[in-house]
Amino acid sequence: MDWLNRMKGSGGLSRYEQEYKSKLVKAEDAVKAVKSGDWVAYSHFAMTPQALDQALAGRKDELTGVKIRGVCSINPVQVALADPEQKHFIYNSGFFSGHDRKLQDQGLSFHIPGLYAESPVNIREGYASTPDVAMIVTTPMDDSGFFNFGLSNSYEKALCEKAKTVIVEINRKTPRSLGGAQEAVHISEVDYIVEGNNEPFVEIPGHPPAGTDKKIASLIVEEIEDGACLQLGIGGMPNTIGKMLAESDLKDLGVHSEMLCAAFVDLYEAGKITGARKSIDRFKMVFTFAMGNARLYEFIHNNPACAIYPVDYTNSPAVISRNDKQIAINNAIEIDLYGQVCSESVGTRQISGTGGQFDFTYGAFRSRGGKAFICLSSTRKVKDITVSRIVPTITPGGIVTLPRTVTPYIVTEYGKVNLKGKSTWQRAEMLISIAHPDFREDLIKQAEKMKIWTKSNKIS
Structure with a gap:
């Protein structure tokens, strides 16, 4: 057990636990990293952030020209709903969900065309707008200091690599998906940690086949x-x-x-x-x-x-x-x-x-x-x-x-x-x-x- 003892620091916490504690903030404080004119990237599909999205929407009157990039959110996107005149936020989606379509009908969402396979290289090579802030929903941190991306690994790792600030929003109900590859981000790459509301993931209803x-x-x-x-x-x-x-x-x-x-x-x-x-x-x-x-x-x-x-x-x-x-x-x-x-x-x-x-x-x-x-x-x-x-x-x-x-x-x-x-x-x-x-x-x-x-x- 010498290896375990070496990992412990003051107060019996491992160095990863100490780092976690130092980076843990409330959602309202984490979103202060966003500045006017920034590009903000959300994680995708069922993993779209909720606590951070709500907190960022709450900063509406402090910001202008913030662009949000998401993919197929299966939850209502609060930054778009909070700003019907688009003075503060412009919401963009790489694949429209039902929520995205409703926003589009109100002129509140825009599509990002592209081949899905090319998304990571578009981010890494700067063809797509480089994210200033990445907001990624994950599992809780594991013993090795990793946060798993759960149900979406599309190009979350590329976003974390390119973003100036990386914020993870923990949902304790997130399934841990084994790799594969690039299925997690390490705490050393994370700037802020937010413990989310642990909402259950939205289920896609099945319909009897016609x-x-x-x-x-x-x-x-x-x-x-x-x-x-x-x-x-x-x-x-x-x-x-x-x-x-x-x-x-x-x-x-x-x-x-x-x-x-x-x-x-x-x-x-x-x-x-x-x-x-x-x-x-x-x-x-x-x-x-x-x-x-x-x-x-x-x-x-x-x-x-x-x-x-x-x-x-x-x-x-x-x-x-x-x-x-x-x-x-x-x-x-x-x-x-x-x-x-x-x-x-x-x-x-x-x-x-x-x-x-x-x-x-x-x-x-x-x-x-x-x-x-x-x-x-x-x-x-x-x-x-x-x-x-x-x-x-x-x-x-x-x-x-x-x-x-x-x-x-x-x-x-x-x-x-x-x-x-x-x-x-x-x-x-x-x-x-x-x-x-x-x-x-x-x-x-x-x-x-x-x-x-x-x-x-x-x-x-």
Whole structure:
């Protein structure tokens, strides 16, 4: 026990405990590090700071021109709500949540476009605005002086490296996610420590799958083989697919996914996920952030079956492609007859972001035996009107998430088509074949006007 005694200082505290005590402050005092004109970076998703956000909002009248950078906050963002005239704070998000969309509708949030995989290099190389202050939610400090990033490791380490001031907000309910890599920050790199309110993490509710979802899911599941490596995106569809896979005869599935969702727990407990056939990170469920329910968060905590990495690893197409039979499954809002995919906006209204859709679509195609799927129901409701999600051209103002050169399998409840290597007239025919029957005739007429329809085209 000599090593333990050497670590103790005055009063029986270890040197890390002494340093912790010297850096521990109230949230109201920690946010005094922020000055007018600063860029402030928040940690991401479920790990968005609450105590620090509230305290910073409370300093509104003392500050001007403070820019906040977040990602997909699943809690209301107080700095934006406190300043509807944006005289003091400007809130920016790399991927919109429901809260971010509501703020956007009031003119109070702005999107930061980008490929998710490139976020760490954008921060480290100064392409993105360098953070003056980083506010990161973590676990309590461990015996070695580390604060674990918990449910989000996107580019938190890069933020800590570049920020002039690093503040950690401790939430004692944070699951400890094992690395992986870069999953923690050491107390020597931290300037201030705030003990937060220990609020439970928001749970993402599950919804019973609709008949359309089940049909689309079944068309994808039949393409998945034993030993496949899975990426499931955000939304109800990936969870529906996960449940179907859990009830299938498949075995030795692996996980390499930006997001770890509740469906993966079902698959693991059903014995479908072993990771035994993965080419890299064998036996590990690799992810960079997690959102779901309490059961998922309990599953992740100190679980050696899971490995959290920064996003420039999980979402690197070069890394993704190293796993054989990599499967990427993501959603879309609409797709046009050229094969351009819009997955993040309805016209000019930002809904989400590019996220990792491009990264995984590109990477899975380069995986030996890999496949990438873009899922969408054939129609959607706009007020009381039913409209087609397969359209002649992307809605004006809409964002092209996947260019037509990258677009892979497209799946609706009416079938699946693979656009890779196909001519414009072939793409039009294939896409119209999986559109809702009520819209096919008009889509053919539009394709003719667009000069992407030949006399040999047919719709079965």
